[in-house]
Amino acid sequence: MSFVKLSTSALALTAMAATTAVARDQVQVAGSSTVLPYASIVAEAFGENFDFPTPVVESGGSSSGLKRFCEGVGENTIDIANASRAIREKEIKACAEAGVTDIIEVRIGYDGIVFASQTNGPAYTAFQPADIFNALGSKVLVDGAIVDNPHAQWADFNADLPAADIMAFIPGTKHGTREVFEDKVLLEGCEATGAMAAMMEAGMSEDDAEDACIDVRQDGASVDIDGDYTETLARIDANPNGIGIFGLAFFENNQDKLKVATMGGVAPSTETISTGEYPVSRPLFFYVKKAHIGVIPGLKEFASFFVADEIAGPDGPLSAYGLVADPELSETQTAIEAETPMGGGS
């Protein structure tokens, strides 16, 4: 009979635990794996310096973070979504439908996206956006005609590049990094090679042409990586010809294994990114649910701590790790103090 007693007590224990769990005293964050390192640094420092418990930071990608953010208001939804791109219109709409109306957008700084390969691999040292587009676009311009991408080696379209098989590991579509890669590299390259003009001449509307430009070839030369940069790194380790897309901070942490290529003649570094010389950079954000401020203890304090000069400023720990400090940090700070939601209305 002890089993009956055991199971009853176990059920009672569970029920008890569940009822006491109603009030959450911890900030919950989820989203971009690019922002995750920074968020975890801030969360650790926040726990060490304040009397609030350390926030929980989960990974998963910008899109999945924002999706969870938009599930609704309440203690079993997350308070903050990290994103390596700005929130999209349709996400704002989805949020509003679930009752998440006042969203505070916080820009924490900038991050560079770099193209890196094995230290001992082919000499991928200098790229132009056009090279990347010619290598990875699904339709490219060859001899004045738009054709399915015929290039097998980098040297096929640019004699300056090594005669090595094209093999690229790019972030999957759930990553915010992918969007930046599409906008700042593929689209630029598409325009630079004249492919976009040729597509529009062929009767495509501008939007369709843009969509065609950012379409990546599907014949195996380009591989979508849905995991973190460590997965990309492992793929690069196994493929001497491979080239991977990394965040600047990740690359800097693994410089003994990777060499970086310049983009448009500029080497990526915190300096070139902050001046805007290095073309492929993007702002990093997090989004705060205004309805949770005052309900979840420490939420507002965490948000303002995140963008405080001591943390996100040029001499703070985030810069030391690889974030490019935002020159307009003080405006972000004021916006958090005033709890100004997106779109200006309140």
Add this chain to the structure above:
Amino acid sequence: MTDASMTPTDAPKKKSSLMAQDARTRKRNAAETRFRMYGMAAIAVGLLFLVFLFTSILRSGLPAFTQTVVDIEFTLTQEQFDTAESKMLKTGEYQKIFVNALSEQLDARGLDVAFDAKAIQRIVGKPGGTIRSFFLENPDRIGTPVSFELAASSRVDGYFNGRMTRDTLVDSRFLMATDLDLVDALEEAGIIGGAFNWNFITGTDSGVDNPGGAGLGASVIGSFFMMLVVLFLSLPIGVAASIYLEEFAPKNRWTDLIEVNISNLAAVPSIVFGILGLAVFIQFAGFPQSAPLVGGLVLTLMTLPTIIISTRASLAAVPPSIRDAALGVGASKMQSVFHHVLPLAMPGILTGTIIGLAQALGETAPLLLIGMVGFVAREYPETFVGGFTDANSAMPAQIYTWASRADPGFYEKAWGGIIILLLFLITMNAIAVVLRRRFERRW
């Protein structure tokens, strides 16, 4: 048993002897020898993989158990304490005080190497939090010299344990080649050196810029509370279900259907249980995210079929004569089960349970979906109930998290975590073997 030799009259021409084998016997014997060789080769390959696995785990993971530490004694004045506490980033202030104290001591020793505060900053890790929490707990030590052993930065740690050499070092703001001269000088002076990394076993997770402060302790506790939930739910439910199905339930289409479903459930990928857990326990029932309670519930679902199947097998192994004897002396059906059959089946049930628990302990996939992967295992639960409801991670989830961080120091920590996880699993399986050996009855 060659039949040729047994019937000599039928084939008088064929001379066969027990001493000389005929062709067929040789062929059969050769086949047997070959089969044995295949078997041995298969075992050898298996062992080879095992050895390869263990050496690679130990080689990559053992460095996580040692830690390069900076051994230094310095005094924090009341004034410094008050200033630091008035700042927003208090730990950063303590870090500065520490770096200044170290520079002054190095100056006083007259080291032969040129250095600046930035170099020291790169060599020491992130000790601000440790120093602050020490002085908050021991305010009476302010103003007196205190000796600290503080973790050095992960790059310096890598230099000491061979993960990185002077040749592979690329100058960066994390560590410069010139810093290594200073590190060597510090080692000669006895300020920097190796020590056993207790923090790795007892500590909590740390931020990505502080691999030296990372520990598995909190997630071990998270795993422990999850296993408590699994044990106290799946054992009674599983045993009750099996007893009913095995001893009481009528054999009909319904029970057949249930049986088939239980076997099928045992084969369902664990990620499916994670999705179920997210939908039912978190979104519908409103349980807290990242809580070991939810993790335990999900793993209970996963473990239940394993326990039911093994319990039913051990119940069925109890000979019917025992039941008959009990019924014969007037016991009720229930008495015969609980007084006689169940105690005899107990070793098998416990073995099955422990193996089910070990399986659940190493499971990561369902935890991905209920928020236990990420920067979670930062704090120990304060109360017993809090152990179930406070956000925490689990050992395999923590290992996964570390493996995906940029700093190579964390990769090493992930391997170290694997060693600890393996120790737990080996212990549990050993207990299961001992139980089986000790209490198993044969009829």
